[in-house]
Amino acid sequence: MDLRTEIRDFLSSRRARIAPEQAGLTAYGRNRRVKGLRREEVALLAGVSVDYYVRMERGSLAGASDGVLEALASALQLDEAERDHLFHLARQSGAPSNPRRHKPAAVTVRSTLLQVLDAISDAPAWICNGRYDVLAMNQLARALFSPVLADPRRPANTARFVYLAPEAAKDFFVDYDRIASDVAAKLRMEAGRNPHDEKLIALVGELSTCSDLFRQRWASQDVRLHRSGRKRVHHPVVGQLELDVESLELPDEPNLLLNVYTAAAGTPTADGLALLASWAATQQMPATELQTPDG
Template sequence: MVTIDLRSEIKEFLRSRRARLAPERAGLPAYGGNRRVEGLRREEVAMLAGVSVDYYVRMERGSLSGASDGVLEALAPALQLDEAERAHLFHLARRSRASGGPGPRRRRAAVTVRPALQRMLDAITDAPAWICNGRYDVLATNHLARALYAPVFADPRRPANTARFVYLEPEAAEGFFVDYDRVVRDVAAKLRMEAGRNPHDEELIALVGELSTRSELFRQRWASRDVRFHRSGRKRLHHPVVGRLDLDVESMEMSAEPGLLLNVYTAPAGTATAERLALLASWAADRDGPAPESRALGRDARGGRDS
């Protein structure tokens, strides 16, 4: 049974970040050819962070409850943490201070998207838009987003969950996501980030346990301890009806609904993707009718790039 133990999370995160740093990369001399540890030694990290070796050892054993923000600010550059990793370190420290230990599991209250938010989504008629939480549960969509993510919604389980789709339906997911390998890495890393924020979330623990039990690929990616933010960017999909879609994604945290993200997909006017989105909207308006002819867009609809 997979659990998300806070002390273990802290210990393995710090250890994995230390192990990836060669002395030369940290600006330290590498004496001799046989180093018994991978990456930096604990005493080298302590020196770079300006803390005692004993103090750093306590942190790497899973205790951040006594670490001040100043110490964490010194530790982040010593381990060469990126923005997401630094935020993850501070999430872990805050949880460690609050709990003083592993803490009990907590079942989070079921999230119900307010009717006003659903109306907002429905008012966005020319772009797929949907709301999810940090566990990748799809909580609300507009009509075009349901059509765009039709392969994800093929699973009758609700709420639909894109992490389950990516790892438990690998053939379908690899055909749907053009950059499947990157998506695989990002999904696990974002779930790891969520675990730092909510290490005792029972639904998150259950999801990680399910994915770990059923997917070797997830076990490998979860063991990397990598973390990522939900960020805006490019999403390249191959839709089973309209073909290749190269979409710009804006992912926005909803300040009035902590923990929820609004995702909106767009394409520049005049591009092949914009034409295919219009075709998808036509299909979505009449899902019971025949699918539109993808060949109307020529070879591009079967996977060509935008012009």
């Protein structure tokens, strides 16, 4: 993943989606050669020289102040995730040249976090990293995500499930197209934070090689934050569940996320989770990798 190319493609794709009228500008002439805003129009909106903006869009954000980046984010009408991604790219642009790829050091999921997972008995809960590796799950999450865990590789990875087992993923995720877009966008967000992560580079390469859909979604340059929301799944045993999802960053583990799935009491989904818990108690659930989440 070449950083200059990442910056160029991200900025040009955001510029291309904004019509002059959307930015409060008058579009002179009918034969505009570019889709969206021209570079000079972005420079005008951001309050920088055309030469400076052209240099930034060619892949050089090194030295750009926070004020300039904020102005650029405003000019390009970036949402919160896109703004964060811009700042991540800028920080990486200012890093030493020719950085080495790094293999994340092996860590463990702390025993207290495993206790937290086990204490959440009425809701599926699991811990992942920014690459979508499944690092630890409680019993109910292992039951819920049994289709994802069918792949014998450990740690299991939900991005691989979505893109490399598309038929199973379409059966499981009711809103498969949205899930696929979100997964690619969140992986790109992670790539902005950690562009030299060897395992992330390998994962993106594997998905790009094996999935036409991933290549299309990756090329969109879209980014997403891990946030709360609703996820609809069709479990092979208990049927459709509409789950409220909370993705929580762990203060002492900044690269990990705790995901908890709940349903309001008295709803069909709450009944479905209770049935799932009863079923799980009678099953030998697939193991998840608990000890080496980044190893």
